[in-house]
Each structure stands twice: as structure tokens, then as C-alpha cells.
Amino acid sequence: MKKVFVGLVGFGTVGTGMVKTLIKNREIIESRLGASLILKRIADIDITSDRGVHLEKDVFTTNVMDVIDDPEIDIVVELIGGYEPARGYILRAIEKGKQIVTANKALLAAYGNEIFSAASQKGVEVAFEASVGGGIPLISTIKEGLVANRILTLFGIMNGTSNYILSKMTEEERPFSDVLKEAQELGYAEVDPTLDIEGIDAAHKLTILLALAYGVPIDFGAIYREGISKVTPLDIRFMKQFGYRIKLLAISKDDGQAIEARVHPTLIPEKSMLANVNEAYNALYIKGDIVGNILLYGPGAGMMPTGSAVVSDLVDVARNLLNGIKIRVPLLGYQAQHIKKRKIRSIDELVTQYYFRFSAEDRPGVLSRISGILGEYDISIDSVHQKGRDTTDAVPIFMITHEAKESNVRQALAEIDRLPVVKGQTMLIRIEEGLS
């Protein structure tokens, strides 16, 4: 049987998942590929810890160059994560003519243009199915399955940790900090949860999806981003009562003129498929101009799901090598000469529906002051709900607006928040009604 030689850099969680998969399902992988994937070398700073897999001792090295410079190795898998030294290793491996497989969304979101251009010039593949959506084949679906479509809209639940926290907050109506602490204790959230709860990880992934969907260069900075830490049980209770669920959505829309790209907590109809994506699951809802609405759902992270995606990339790259080709599908889905910058709209230009929660003194005339200011900024109200008074302090006023422009909303809220009868900052959550 033919052999394809693989070298692994980074033997952490995902690396272990990849190795376990290659061992457990060697037979079935070979019966599909018609060749053997031989894991020749593994480089890690820690080569002694027990990861529950048995491999020959001489597979391991602490020197990454033993992997990258090995002339027999066809494919280098980078699973260190982070920017450096991962970036340097990948660039060097490309220079050596290796095919690359990586799960490193942070790196691709920051240095993707450099990496993909180096790989294109050298004529080698950079496969990254595992970088977005864990085990869900999202990348191949956009690059290949929906190749006949203009991608009109993407709505993604792309971060398992924040979805887990929001799901728990919704189910149990507990405050954010409380649920975060529990998630950290259970290992669902990192000690420093910033990347997850501030929407940075989701924005990394959206950056990659934008390039695949629209043929634009990678540009993390163009994505508007808000995290979930401001969401309170008060908001949750209201939205449950009024038929909404809250999700940290990665959203992009293309109206042909420009692209919207944003990550923020979003209210969506409780009957929509995305509203039912709970716990640490991920999902991507794709609207294509030809196909209509597609949803892909599955585990967005974790040792084995991500391992599954890494090995599918290995098999894909191996199939090409066995057929004597290196790049069969352009790395980011579009031929190089068709990758072009397009206008990405500022959040100020957004037009959508909004949920507001005002904190105001319970006195006559307050609502009229607030709605007066909203009216001045062309923001019309769909519905208002005021809680019965059970306190002499400020009471919450909940409001759903019709479509309004974000820049107007911001000015109006700034003005409202300066009213002496309004206590504290008004809560704003964007709404997406158009989800089935």
C-alpha cells in the first residue's frame, strides 16, 4: 500500500485527538484512502506526559526542525495554536515544500494573507477545516459544496464556551459571572476567558469565513465585535417571555454593495433552528442565492471532533499527493486574481431592530421623555414593556424597536442616558428576525 508521511508539531489536546483517530480508525481510513497515513514524527516541548496513546519512542522529538526538515515527511500538521512560534514553523515548512494542515484560527485571522500567499507561491496546500466549527465540515461546504452560490448571509454560533454560558443563563436565569465561574470549574471555560466571552474567537472564525464566502483578503480588524458579559438575567427573562433566545452570533451579510461583518449577542426567534443550538455546540446558518438556507450543526471544539476535522484534511491532502497534484481547490476558494478588497460596512451604518432595557425612575413622564428622544432620531417603537413597581429605585423599561440605524441609536441612547431620570447605561441588544 502507498504511504503518505505526516509530521505533527504540537501534541496538545487536538494533536492527541488526531493521533488517537489515526490509531483507532487506521483500517477504515485506509479502506477509504487506499493508502497509509504514516505518522512519522511528533514534536512538542513535552514528549513525556502520558496522553493515553502508545507510539514508538523514536517518533517523538523536542526539536520542531526534525519534523519540518525531514525530507520524507509530506504533510506538516501545526497544532500549537497562537501566533508565534506557529507562524514561523508554518512559513518554514511551506518553504520546504511541505503541505500544511492547521487548526489555528487565531493565526490565520492575523497572518492568513502572508501564509496563504507564501503557500500559493510555493504551490503547496494549507488545509484548515479544523480551524472553524471543530468537527463540522464548514470550510469544505463553503469552498466546495456551495461553490455555485453567492453567499448572501452567514449566521454562526462559532464559540462553544459563550454558547454554553448563554444556554445555562437562559435555562437557569442565573447571572453571567456565576455561570462563567461554574464553566471554568467544569473546564468549559479557560482561566482567562477573554478570547471566548469577548467574541474574539468567534471573530477570528468569521474572518476566515468572510474570505471563503466573498473572496476578500483576510482582515480581522474589519469585524465589529461585542462580548456577552453585559447580558443580565433581566434581559434573559424578558426575551424568553417574548419568544426570543440570545446567542453570540457571528453575522455577515452581502447585499452586493458592501459586506456587514459583526459578532455580538443577538436576539433570535425561539423557533428558529439556531435558537435550539444549546450547550457547547456550534452551528452555521448559510443563505446562498441558489440553494437557499443551509444549517450545519455539531461539536465546535474538543479533542476528538477537532481531530476528526484534522484527519479529514490529511486524507484530502493525501488524495491530492497520491494523484500528483498539490493545490486542487484554491486555498481560500477563489483563484488568486479574483481575491479583492470589498467595502466592509462600519457598524454605524447597520440597520436592524433593537432591544433596549432602560433603567429609569418610576415617575410620570419618563417614558415620554425617552420616546421623544428616540423619535427625534427616527427610531420607532414596536413595543414597550414596563415591570410592575416593586422598588423605589430605578425600574427596568424594556423596548423593541422597528428597524433603525445604529448611528442614530447610539446618539439617542447617549442622550437618553444623560437624562437625570435614567439611571445607569441603557442595555442594547440587536435583533435578527429573518431566521427560519
Place this chain on the structure above:
Amino acid sequence: MKKVFVGLVGFGTVGTGMVKTLIKNREIIESRLGASLILKRIADIDITSDRGVHLEKDVFTTNVMDVIDDPEIDIVVELIGGYEPARGYILRAIEKGKQIVTANKALLAAYGNEIFSAASQKGVEVAFEASVGGGIPLISTIKEGLVANRILTLFGIMNGTSNYILSKMTEEERPFSDVLKEAQELGYAEVDPTLDIEGIDAAHKLTILLALAYGVPIDFGAIYREGISKVTPLDIRFMKQFGYRIKLLAISKDDGQAIEARVHPTLIPEKSMLANVNEAYNALYIKGDIVGNILLYGPGAGMMPTGSAVVSDLVDVARNLLNGIKIRVPLLGYQAQHIKKRKIRSIDELVTQYYFRFSAEDRPGVLSRISGILGEYDISIDSVHQKGRDTTDAVPIFMITHEAKESNVRQALAEIDRLPVVKGQTMLIRIEEGLS
């Protein structure tokens, strides 16, 4: 720009979808493929009807051989549907060395072994993404995206018409015949709806998925099949009340020993993702041993969604041709020497939970007679619900069982249905609890 020549046989609904897609999105397809897909000839018995697309007159022919025998045509797309003459055309095109794209699930379920073996021998591709799940990239997900996995379970809503009917019946608690009639008037169901409502179409699709998932030869006859026409509003009302939804599911399970393969109405938890797949949408829930649970959802039929899948096949095949290769991934996912017959369990061997609706006289001792017989056959009861009497006729008794063996269930029900106090045939619906 390089050109790949395409010939179309069958200019019906899906053919029109393909042609419209190629015209509307020519630019974006070329910017991804790096080549032009040239639709050189279209053969149909009707070449005069207006399909809303403009093409040069000399593209059309009523003679299929003008397509198949054209030496310049690289890919022949068969979109006639049905067994003959589609089978003959495909076999002839294979003989001529053409790459094949088809959406014909009925043909593949019946003659797939013949067609795939002819194509393998000739070294040409038969691509069939559009045959299962319309616009959802299911085939490529199983063949490629989940290549690292043993497929443990498939749960599919694979027929849009029956899902539409069951959704309406559930929403509006109307009888089957009524909703079917409306669906026919609206064009959601055929004049002869047998293929859809009797589960035949879903079984065709499951036949294809089984081959892809398990590397078994195509064997339509091995699939157990029940349709939806027996479901009544009484059943719907009960299941809604007790947290279930009813779906016509295509189910397969592999426990390593043997494979279960069945299509029948199934009760599933209302909170599961599949329970929320409504209207004519399709979805496939896949459990892989490495990846865990994946769900793919989207439009399972229709002109444009199916056209999207056909064009994705065209691009895939074209990428191979442009790289000088013909078959890159084995036609059914497994290398020929690994395709082996496996035991497919008879429905008698099934062990699952059941829903029964007995129709019995409202007299003391009836329930004890029924449960006595169930006990004799080792069927234990999870819960029983009896409607308040509002009639002197038979009343319904609803029952959910614990796991029981189908052969026992059948014998017990036959015995129960012979009791003089039991009126009419007992309704049996299988339950799948293990869905998230």
C-alpha cells in the same frame, strides 16, 4: 480561460435549475474554478417549452446521442429521473468515457452496483450529490468530511413531501388525507404520492447513504419501510402532549455486528434538533465515532437547491479533469476491494421503545387483559394514558413501552387485536429517544 464541456440530458425542473445557476453565477463559478463550464448541448423530448432561460438554438437536440456521442463533451449530466431510459444513457455515456453527474436516486438505489462498477472499470466519475438531500452537501460530508469516522448512526428526514404533511398535521391537527389533498393542490405532493408518502423515496436515499457510510453494496431490498398514511390526529395530539414530534425517519445504526436500516414514522423528543425540521426541509443527523453528532439541514428538493448540488458536482469533476485525473475519491467512498456485504438486520430483531394506541371497549379489566399479554411477551410498560370516556364506542388507550423486541411486539399485538374487547388494529409507532 480553460473550458470544460458539459452536456445535459433531461431539461426538466432540476435541469432548468442547473442551467439557471450556470447562467446566473457564471462569473463567481469561474472565479472559483479558474475555468469555464460550457453547456454545449441539451437533450430533451421537449425542446420548445419556455423555461425562462435563453440559450442559443443549436444547443438543443431531441436526440440524446448528440450529447453522449459528442467527443468534445467531458461531462454528461443525467436529469431525466426514473429507471429507463436513464440507465441506458448513463451506461452508454460511461462506455464513451464521459464523466457522469446525476440526481437520480431511484436509479442509483436500483442499479447503482451496475453503474458504479461500469464507471470504476472505465475509470470515470459518477457524481451524485444532488441525489440525496437536494442542496445539502450530504454526500461529500459522508465521503470526505467525515472520512476519519465510523458512522454509528444516521437519522434522516429525507423526504420533503412527507415532512411537509406531518408538519401540517402536527401544527393543525388535521387528518392525513386532508393535508395530502392540500399538498397536492399546492404542488408539494405529486398526483400519485406513493413514492413520497410510503417512504420509498426516503428508502432510495437511505440505500445510497448506507453504501457511503458502511462500504456495503447497494441493496434497496434490505431496507424495512413503512409510510405515513396511517398516522392520525389522535396520535399527533397524544405525542404533542407528551413531548414528542413525529417524523418519517430514515434510520441506520451500526453496532459493529450488523446494520439496522429502516424508514418509518418515528416519535422523537420535541427538543431535539430534528424535531424542529419543519415544512419541506430535509436534515441528516450523523453520529460518528470520532466527531460525535453532526446535523446538516436544508432544502431537500426543488429546482434551485438541487441545481446548486448538480453544479457543485460539475465543478468538482471539472477540477479533477483540469488536473488530469478522473476518479479522486472512490465513487462510493470506499476502495473497491473494501466494499463488502454485511448483515442487515431484519426488522424482527429490532429492539426499541414503542408507542401503541389501542382501540378498546371502555370496560373494567380491558387494560389488565392487554397488559397481561404484553407481559407474556416481555414487553414492559413505561406509561399508559386513557382518554376520559365521551363515547359508548371504543376509546383509545395510549401506551409507551420500555425497550422491547419487535418480533415480540408483533406477536403480542396480533394476540391483543384478536381480543373481542379490542376494536380495530392497534397503532404502533417506534420511538427514538437518543436524539439531542
